[in-house]
Amino acid sequence: MSVARIHNARMRDLVVSAEAAAAFIGPGETVAMSGFTGSGYPKAVPMALAQRIEASHQAGQEFKINLLTGASTAPELDGALAKAEGLALRMPFQTDPDARKRINSGELDYIDIHLSHVAQHVWFGFYGDIDTAVVEVSSILEDGSLVPATSVGNNKTWLDLAKKVIIEVNEWQPEDILGMHDVYYGTALPPHRKPIPLVNADDRIGQHTLKVDPSKVVAVVYTNAPDRNSPFKPADADSKQIATYLIDFLKHEVSKGRLPHNLLPLQSGVGNIPNAVLAGLAESGFRGLTAFTEVIQDGMLDLLKSGVLEYASCTGFALSPEANEEFKRNIKFYRERIIMRTQEISNHPELVRRLGCIGMNGMIEADLYGNVNSTHVMGSRIMNGIGGSGDFTRNGFLSTFLSPSLAKGGDISAIVPMVSHVDHTEHDVSIIVTEQGLADLRGLAPRKRARVIIDKCAHPSFRDALNDYFERAQRDGYGMHTPHLLPEALSWHQRYIDTGSMKK
Known part of the structure; x- marks a missing residue:
């Protein structure tokens, strides 16, 4: 041996x-x-x-x-x-x-x-x-x-x-x-x-x-055995559109003087959409970027190799087999540009706040007021877990959540009256992006957030139903600060469980 x-x-x-x-x-x-x-x-x-x-x-x-x-x-x-x-x-x-x-x-x-x-x-x-x-x-x-x-x-x-x-x-x-x-x-x-x-x-x-x-x-x-990660799927049209909306928003923030030209340290969750955002950054014109994140994906290796990303701090990798081989083949190059830390440092809330990280994470659903469910399907079945998204969402400079507006072939809406499980409250969520558009929730009271989320992020096949719920909630709900119709708030989820679709 x-x-x-x-x-x-x-x-x-x-x-x-x-x-x-x-x-x-x-x-x-x-x-x-x-x-x-x-x-x-x-x-x-x-x-x-x-x-x-x-x-x-x-x-x-x-x-x-x-x-x-x-x-x-x-x-x-x-x-x-x-x-x-x-x-x-x-x-x-x-x-x-x-x-x-x-x-x-x-x-x-x-x-x-x-x-x-x-x-x-x-x-x-x-x-x-x-x-x-x-x-x-x-x-x-x-x-x-x-x-x-x-x-x-x-x-x-x-x-x-x-x-x-x-x-x-x-x-x-x-x-x-x-x-x-x-x-x-x-x-x-x-x-x-x-x-x-x-x-x-x-x-x-x-x-x-x-x-x-x-x-x-x-x-x-x-x-003598390889790490095993599932290969990333090629970015589809929805992922590319989500990436475009987010990158255009970041450029807008730079133009307003709220972000420097090289942005702030990036944090990216794992998945095809965050990887599409990273790919979009390669063609965006941004330079001198940095990352303080948990995981390095294929897209970050590409950004390091192209020089768009100067360095990245992480605690682990989530690479496709091809990217794993690229990493090993050019390990001396990446060793000068990647720092791997313990989890209690890579995810430390104090450091995330100090550095002003830009968080980019996925979600299962968001509701009218910006509460996000990133872990549970129909409120009860765990998908994966909250991971480190909360560490960056509550403490980062910007917290963005990315998702297609539909799931299960159009039977599920990612924008719902009330989320069936809350991981990230409305108080921590800055930006929601779907392929329909980007909702900037900063500085908005609850009812104004609802209007922006419905108009910008909901799929047209569910938009009328969301508007109908919101109008009736304002008229018949218990109060006007965060209007809800409690008997109906989770009815979309129950309808899916009963019929296989959120649609009436």
Whole structure:
């Protein structure tokens, strides 16, 4: 078995198979694993653990764990453990269809929280002790420090708090990634906190590697397997139109003196529409852009390569297979332009406010007054989770939400009388954009917001119904500040559940 990436003698002595490493994890444990949006997650131990869990179930023995990560992972982790019915609790974010199915059927408890809260909550013990950490790294240095892989996430917290540590050394990860990371060890819990010394998005305030107590390391597993992210679909007409509206708006803000010519640090959620916005920025004429975000997608790599984006700060990647190969092939170029931080820094509300980030995130629906639902279908079924969108929405300089105006072939309107679940309140939402137009909600009282959202963002097939609801709500509702007809406010959602369409 190769140990070329393991330069510490003690760590080399701990190299075992994935099956032997998985044997250190017992039923009922709380296990914290690396991974953020399909990058830097362990590839071998979760699969071996899933097989062990299945064997236990076949023998009539109960075996489930509580799973914590940075954010979403991939089929080898979330999918394998969910299919094996090996998860009792999942937090803080997921995108796996098997896990989602079990969450929505009530078989799996899911805690959906802001990503900036995770480390603090774990340090305060809200989820109990961390029994085992399973962390993927690019290499282990001679002094025993760990070179992170393509995500940092909550790995610092997991390594600090876990009773046992299992390390996966993945040879697929570029060894020259050393130097890209900035791991800050200056955070503390209240009342001992001090200001974080980061005033520019490209400031380096930490070190290149992760620390681990060698006495806690029980196994090292050698792997050679790629990160797995779904390829982005080519931008459709709606995505391109949404991107055009947003970029034109940003140019308008520059012309008014509300934004500098190189904008402010960008934050982009994951998905085809944000990726279309990034592609649009490449042709927009903007230069000298920066990013302080959670995730780097294909579009940001393109912007870095073209020089439109000077640098980007993140905690993980969400790259297509082609972009992954581009990143690895030109790792030395990107290492000079990308800084990877811990999740508690990349999503820190104080830093988002200080830097004045421009947040660009997706949504499921928005209502007449600007409340946004980004997580639940028809109020009850979780889609993925809030992730870090709230960290940037409430604290950024601009918070924008992007979505097509229709879903399910036109049976669902993204603009509704009242959202069926609230993730982002009207107080935090600045801009809503669909392929129909852009609604700037800043400085508008509720009833004026309603007019702008209906006129600018609603699809014509639902616009008359929205206007009818709003007019009657003003006439017959309980009050005029935020007019609603409570018996009807969620009737569109109920109609979809009953008939398969929001339309009458």
